[in-house]
Every structure is written in C-alpha cells, then in structure tokens.
C-alpha cells in the first residue's frame with residue numbers, strides 16, 4: 001500500500017492495523033548523536049492513548065513503545081529508528097456486525113471499493129490508532145527541535161488565550177482538564193457537552209489551535225513546498241480533519257488590506273500577526289499559529305441508515321469503544337505532525353544537522 005510514509009528529509013513510515021498484533025514505524029533521517037529522553041516520548045503517547053479519561057474511548061491500551069533500532073547508549077545513531085506498540089485490548093468480536101456493512105462517514109466503503117478486501121475489525125488501517133506511531137516520531141522531532149531554536153508546540157482544543165512567551169504553567173493548564181482546553185471554564189462546558197452528546201449515542205467535532213514558538217525566519221521552500229502547504233498536508237492527513245486555517249484564516253476574507261496587513265517593525269518582526277507567522281510560504285520569525293477543524297466522530301451508538309456489501313439499505317448502530325469527540329486525544333497528534341514538518345523544513349534549510 002503506497003502512502004504510508006510522511007516527510008522528506010525527516011520521514012516516518014507507519015505500519016499496522018487497529019486490531020492486528022501491533023502497530024509500529026520506522027523513522028528515517030533523524031540526526032545522529034541526539035540524546036533522547038524516552039520517558040518524554042512515552043509521556044506524549046500517554047497524552048494520546050485511549051482510555052485516559054471518561055470522555056474518550058474506553059479501549060484500554062498501555063501504548064508502551066518499544067524501540068528496536070537506531071538508538072545506542074541513549075543516543076540516536078543516525079540509522080533508522082524502528083519501534084513497535086502492541087495491541088492488547090482489541091475485542092474484535094464487537095465488529096462482527098459491520099463485516100458486510102459500511103458505517104456512514106467512516107472509511108469502510110471506500111477501503112472496500114479501493115482494495116476489494118477490507119479488515120473490518122475496528123477501522124483497520126483507517127483507525128486513528130495508527131496515529132500513535134506519528135506521536136512517537138513527533139516526540140523525537142520535538143526533542144531535536146528543542147535543541148535548536150524551536151522550543152514550544154502548544155495546542156489546545158478551542159482557542160489559546162495564552163500569550164508569548166509560552167510557559168510551563170500554560171501547558172499545565174491545558175493538560176489539567178480532560179478536554180485539553182486552555183480555558184478552564186470553557187473546558188468544563190465542553191466536558192459537559194461531550195458527556196451529553198455521548199449519552200445520546202451521538203458525537204461532536206470542534207477545532208484545535210496550535211502555536212509554534214522559536215521559529216527562525218526562512219523555513220519553507222518556494223513554491224510548492226511552502227511551509228504552510230506542508231503543515232496543511234500534515235494536518236489534513238490526520239483522521240477526521242476537514243480543514244485548516246493559518247493566522248486569521250477565513251476571517252481575513254472579510255477584512256480590508258489596511259486592516260489585515262502586518263506592519264513590519266525595525267527589528268523585522270511584525271506589529272500584529274494576522275498571517276500566523278508564514279508569508280510567501282516562508283516563516284517570518286513570528287509565532288506560527290493555525291487552527292485545525294475536526295468533524296464529529298463517524299461511529300454513533302444510535303441507528304443510522306446505510307448500505308451493505310450487496311448495496312441493500314440497512315440500519316447500522318455502532319458497537320465497540322469509540323470517542324464521542326476525538327479532539328482531546330488529537331491535541332498531541334496535531335503537535336506531533338507539526339513537529340515532523342518543522343524538523344523536515346529545518347533540515348532542508350540548514351542541511352544535515354550535526355548535534
């Protein structure tokens with residue numbers, strides 16, 4: 001199957017299905033000599049893992065990563081970093097009922113039509129379980145970038161009210177509530193809403209805002225590999241993502257140039273940051289910020305009309321364990337994909353990094 005590798009200079013290839021023995025990956029192009037904090041890698045996985053709170057899927061996976069290669073005496077060797085995460089709590093029987101039925105808005109129908117054969121246990125390869133592998137690669141990219149200038153990836157469900165410079169305190173606030181929203185009052189309302197929607201067998205979507213700090217001027221390539229284009233591909237490539245906007249995004253379409261333009265100051269920075277830190281596809285030294293839109297979860301615990309493999313109209317109701325809202329667990333995925341892109345573009349600009 002093509003399309004399982006992301007990135008050019010820093011690349012991750014993932015493998016595995018939600019109900020197979022394991023998922024895993026190979027990271028290529030990681031600079032040698034990086035002292036890796038493997039506890040921090042695991043911490044990122046814990047932020048994403050299922051079963052972490054009452055408002056997410058109750059599938060219980062430890063999501064413990066085991067590295068197989070590319071790290072010696074705590075440091076990267078410059079060779080491919082292979083890793084594996086076992087699936088230990090699949091409960092595949094729960095999915096027998098969709099063997100010959102397609103869930104609306106999940107990938108069942110298109111996988112069947114494309115490949116002519118589908119692993120119906122959970123979402124198979126289309127399940128967001130695969131994103132755990134992206135989080136491993138992103139956690140390593142974050143650590144490499146942290147030794148350079150890019151020190152912070154802060155994401156929150158909804159808007160981020162925190163202002164630069166980012167502090168540990170802001171991060172703790174986001175991690176303090178199960179929704180991962182930077183505003184504790186709004187977090188409470190969101191939590192309540194997710195619970196109500198879940199009780200109804202329904203689901204809900206929303207947005208995640210991501211801020212990247214410490215980005216030097218000049219990352220991003222003309223004309224197709226623009227930094228915003230690369231980040232957009234990374235974000236749209238996350239399951240359930242339907243849109244991404246940089247800076248003021250779509251709101252800019254309702255403004256005049258005189259309202260929207262960012263005045264350049266004598267130090268080269270800009271007075272406002274309506275562009276979200278990227279102009280002409282190249283970072284301008286301001287914080288990069290963008291918003292990612294997620295649709296409501298496809299699998300519902302209530303009846304929906306659909307079709308079976310014989311094209312007959314049927315009623316389908318989800319079983320198994322699902323997120324009524326995917327956003328709380330998507331926060332570390334957004335950061336991971338952003339970190340992979342930023343390291344990729346950093347290496348493109350500055351060449352093979354010697355650490």
Ligand SMILES: Cc1cc2nc3c(=O)[nH]c(=O)nc-3n(C[C@H](O)[C@H](O)[C@H](O)COP(=O)(O)O)c2cc1C
Nearest residue numbers: 106107126127128239240298299322323326329330
């Ligand atoms: C963190 C995360 C968790 C998800 N959990 C579920 C889930 O429990 N049930 C479900 O039907 N979809 C879930 N999704 C979304 C599906 O993976 C996704 O809708 C599916 O692969 C179809 O692809 P598309 O929505 O990108 O078109 C989740 C997505 C993310 C990012």
Ligand SMILES: C=C(O[C@@H]1CC(C(=O)O)=C[C@@H](OP(=O)(O)O)[C@H]1O)C(=O)O
Nearest residue numbers: 018050057059122123127128129321322
């Ligand atoms: C297991 C995870 O989340 C899953 C994401 C997912 C989906 O359709 O995306 C559907 C559910 O699992 P399954 O593949 O068994 O149907 C979630 O529990 C995970 O993120 O590790």
